[in-house]
Amino acid sequence: MTGNQLMFAIFGMLIIIFSILTVTSRRILRSAVFLLFVLVSTAGLYFMLNYQFLAAVQLTVYAGGIVVLIIFSILLTSHISEKFEVVGMKKQIFSGLAAIAGIILTISTILQTEFKATEVAAKEVDMEAIGLSLLNYGENGFVLPFEVISILLLAAMIAAIVIAKKGKTQKP
Amino acid sequence: MNTGIPLEYFLILASVMFFVGIYGFLTRRNLITILMSVELVLNSVNINFLAFNKYLFPDQFQGQFFGLIIIAVAAAEAAVAIAIIINIYRHFTTINVEDVDQMKF
Amino acid sequence: MDFLSLFVIVPFLTVVGIVFCKDFKQVRLTAAIGMTIQLGLAVALIFMYLAERKAGNMAEMLFMADYVWFPSLNIRYAIGVDGISVAMIGLTAVVVITGILASWEVQHLSREFFISLILLATGVFGFFITIDLFSMFLFYELAVIPMYLLIGLWGTGPKEYSAMKLTLMLMGGSALLLVGIFGLYFNSNPDGGQLTFHILEISKVHIDPMAQRFFFPFTFVGFGVLGAMFPLHTWSPDGHSSAPTAVSMLHAGVLMKLGGYGCFRVAIFLMPDAAHELGWIFLILTTISVVYGAFGAIQQKDLKYINAYSSVSHCGLVLFAILMMNKTSMNGAILQMISHGLMTALFFALIGMIYGRTHTRLINEMGGLMKIIPFLGVVYVIAGLASLGLPGLSGFVAEMTIFIGSFQHTDTFHRVCTIVATSSIVITAVYILRVVGILLMGPIKNKEFENLGDAKWFERLSLGTLVVVIASIGLAPLWLSNMINDSLVPIIEKLTMNL
């Protein structure tokens, strides 16, 4: 077992275990922390794939930003000490079955498929290249998605403010 | 290259994560935990994109950019979702998804 | 710009104009101006048509134009008119302008009201000018949908129920119709070339008789629902009784004619073999309509119900005559559509005006109105007489043409049906006279009504226009009848071709 494989096994185990804990833990704050672990492990995977930039984004935006956001909203809406009720057996079984069926279906499909890599030499992935192609409007340029995502973010920002703002006519 | 780790491993890992997220989405009652499940799902997809990019088309950027955009969308989505959740909380004083069932019949 | 498209553009511009109006006076003025222009166009069209025919242009359709707007299915905006559509356009223009005058004092949401009304009119005009089945269908839907709003918002009584019932039944009809239209489309080119919705092109093709047998009932029933064919007529009494005045006028006066026109132009004209084979079934149904509607009207107490049932009877006569499939009876059918359109519009206008004064439509609660509101009373009597077929008014011309034409049919069964249908003239007389007797004559029943005002200027104008048109058709029907007759020649040729 090479170091790579070992690393992958560790990250894989972490991801799966903490994922399951995230969706089953009965304390909401713990769920959030478990989610954080999952996201950090994912960032580790990205490092393994040699995508440092993505891993950094993952850590800052996901692990840093979103999880903090979620934790804030938990603090706003829940009691920390509160424990969730146990989920109904029927619901668990059916959801579990659906999930397991999905996993089996996907994995069997993955195993049946042959993936073919291109023969072209790999490209160097550095910040400069990413930055250039992000603002490039020629071939292999991504300026359009970039602009779209900017507008989306702006819209989301405004929407979040508008929605969360206390309305005049809101009554329970 | 990541010799010794076949592409399939990444994919299997991602799909397990995906369906764990789905499971969470289906079983959790708290809206915020549901949101967390969604984050899991998005994350698993992200892993797929990057793995494909790395293994199949190392000469291109598409996968990475998709990953980036998904992260951005996830951020936007989380922001809006949390705004909505807070609003719902104000309205119903609960964020239990089973109690928020006005949209029926 | 081709001339016919103006019939769609002018109402559309009027709608746009209404959007920018400030208050309801401007709104109604804009509507009236727009529709007066429309009436002028219709009159001009009649003269242009006659001039063209006189100049020897014997094409099947005149003023044709053709634009493909959905190439992959070959859906076109194809327009053209023959004498029949010209007559129907004239009818529509008259009814629409009188309808607008009759709703001169609708103040509640007047902008929306007039917009819906004119949209409806746009649909009707469009229906009559297009000769592409799909565009025709679109215009048909455009005419039906505003009806829901108009009845649901400005109606009286159980208006939501009526609006829903009317719209659902008509939509059900158009669902059948759509099947029929697609049936025609997919059989429009048996040799495997370009399929088409164009009526004239389809009429050149001999559609497979099996397909005809299958799709004819869909098409006929689809249009028949709108033509209030028994037993699919029940939307008519409820819908009409709840609808506001102008809508009843337009609906009974014009929209129901879409059914007859469609049966004639699409069902019979394009599928003659099936019409010959299956016509007898519908003939029985329409004969029942004619007599049944009349009997249904005898006992009703609500003025609008009486008129709605009478419409069932009269429109039944239209479909009845169409199914006879000879030139005279079809001519009669078109005349009957025009005549019924005018007089039922007159009736509904009158009922609306009377209701506006007395706030009741139950005839038992009224009586002796002739003394109080003589103008409305006299016009009501004239409308009644037109309805029961008094010579000199349009109803007589139409009914007699139908009866004589139908009786020339070589088949005894058809002639027997004609005799049964003829009996409706007596029953019509009974219910008309019953209403006139109770409503207008006799001593004044309700003291509150003694100070009601007679018709105002716009009411007089509206009623007067209709009466004049009814009387002029009734007194000098020859030009109209000839105009329709000329256009029927190619149609009759097609109908008898494969016998």
Next chain:
Amino acid sequence: MMDLSISIWIPLIPLFMFLLIGLFGHRFKPLVSGVMGTIGLGVVAILSYTIAYQYFFVQGKVDGVYHKIIAFNTVWLNLTDKLHIDLGVLLDPIAAMMLVVVSTVSFMVHLYSIGYMHGEKGFHRFFAFLSLFSFSMLGLVLATNIFQMYIFWELVGVSSFLLIGFYYTKPSAVAASKKAFIVTRFADLGFLIGILILSFITGTFDFITLTDTSGEAIRQGATIGFLGMSVMTWAMLLIFMGGAGKSAMFPLHIWLPDAMEGPTPVSALIHAATMVVAGVYLVARMFPVFHTSAPHALEIIAWIGGFTSLFAAVIACTQLDIKRVLAFSTLSQIGYMMLALGVSGYGGEEGLGFMASNFHLFTHAMFKALLFLGAGAVIHAVHSNVMNEMGGLRKYLPITHITFLIACLTIAGVPPFSGFWSKDEILVAAFHFNKILFAVEYAVAGLTAFYMFRLYFTVFWGKDDRHYHHTPHESPLTMTIPLMLLAVASIFAGFIPFTELVTSDGAAFEPHIDYMIAVPSVLIGIVGIIVAMVMYRKENGMPEKMANNLKYLYKWSFNKFYIDEVYMFITKKIIFNYISRPVAWFDRHIIDGTMNGIAGVTNLVSFEIRGFQSGQLQKYAFVFVTSALALVLAFIYLWTN
């Protein structure tokens, strides 16, 4: 030679007057409308006389035979290749005669109405309607084809409806007008179907083509049988049904007595002299067809006519309303005319009945109009219709009295008044046809004399010392002049040589008086008069005694043999209660119920399945996920393989 196309103005002038008075009448003073209408009709009358003179004595006769002349014709509506409706003017002896009758009586009635209707509300409306009626009736008379006749037939029906319902605030008048219209409309249905069949068989509406005895049209349809009679017979019977409706033949007579609710001049014009004889005119117009192709129909007409005349005469003997007596007398006299047509042959002396019928039509129009106008004068003076409230009026109304007496003598068939001549011819014709009918008519002649003089004596003699609220006084000149003119006409109309002018085939024949028939008929008339005089001249108990002796006959006759009740039963009970109401119910509950049922079922189903739409987000998600999985599965394992 005069251009006969000028005759088109005969109907057009009243039409114009109708429009003028109808649209603008309320702006004029009432009297202006009346005078305008009267002048219009005066012009029409003069024109009619001129045309009739031109026709009879200048232009009509070719080789000793009167021909039909089309003076004017225009196509009104094209129907099939063969059939088209024309409007025009057809002149032949009966048309010319009817022109004279209609325009004369109409003019008299117009003149009379100026006085009679003075001060009534709706004066101009009355004259507008009168003009409308005159227009329609003249158009009917001049019709060139059967469809034109039908058109004007309907129009006279409507004008009659409007005039009967003139006092529209009076419920009985409204009911009567409705009844009149619906009954005649029902008859017209027969007429229309008859026209349909006739035009189907012969392919023409045109009178000249139809009645050409040597032509093709008349021979069509004689062989095809239906219920034992040829199709042509059925067609002609149905056409006669129309005539029977307008002419109030049994059993379609019920509207006529009620129609007396209208103003009296209207009764005189429409319900005595002109419109009600339209049926006779129709049969006379179609006479060659009847005679050649439908002799059975003619026979039926004769029997119906005979029965009606007896039936109505019996009823007339017991009625108390002065106008109803006259109405039943009209029925009876029209029965005579129908009978005469029914028994007639065609051509020369065979056509005696035809001639007699038209002759009687002519004289009857004069004396019956006179009777009605006289009755109007009486009613005008007394303000009542009921005979019991009158008596001794001869002192107050001398002119009315004399003219009324003349009319009564005329109708009773006393020579030399005109009624004698025409009635005698009818009796002769009947005698040659069937002895039973002849006997019936004989009895009717006696009954006629009796009930007319019963009326006369009760009104003008009877209780001399009766006290009136207002002392009755003679009517104004506008009313008495028509009376006098009509009286003159009644006296002398009998001397018009009808055998030379109006015959079935246009050729003249020699009249002769058959004393074996004439003398007894005069005698029985005189007997009737004497009986009436004995019973009613002075007040005595005899009428009551008679009534008690003939208890049931009296009761049945007084109640018009309960025919009205039978009709009421049929219309109210059967049509309203057993047809219309169930139809309405059926429509509301079964048909509409089915439609609502469909809607209800849809509603029910959607109510039942709405549980799927629970609002539970996770349920939706579950369905979504499993369905997506199922779809993927299906896609992979079904589609790709």
